Amino acid sequence: MFEKAARLKLRFDTSKGLVTVEDLFDLPLTVRNGGASLDNIAKGIAHQIRETETESFVLTTTKADTILQLKLEIVKHVIAVKKTEAEEAEQAANKKAQKQKILGILARKQDEALEGASEEDLKKLLETL
Secondary structure: HHHHHHHHHEEEEEEEEEEEEHHOOOOOOOOOOOOOOOOOHHHHHHHHHHHHOOOOOOOOOOOOHHHHHHHHHHHHHHHHHHHHHHHHHHHHHHHHHHHHHHHHHHHHHHHHHHHOOHHHHHHHHHHHH
């Protein structure tokens, strides 16, 4: 799919101008103010496909239809990749926060254990350091 896009030198229309396949990975999934986003690009391509579709059981698809379908598949793939990466990043952040919480509790429990130790035990610990 990406090799075909590279050979065809596909470009995607955005509100900021044309972007390449590689540039798609730099765009956000959505934008509120109607700027360049993967969602807006996909909607534009889907709209173009709907406009060019003619219901016929005799006519075959044109080259333009094939290119539009390829563009849509590429944008959908990039969206799926970026969504997966965002989910993985969120999971990693949650794990990191949970780990920090556990380390904080562990440190507090170790402090409590030291506070509860006898004077004699504390002196022995100091000697070993």
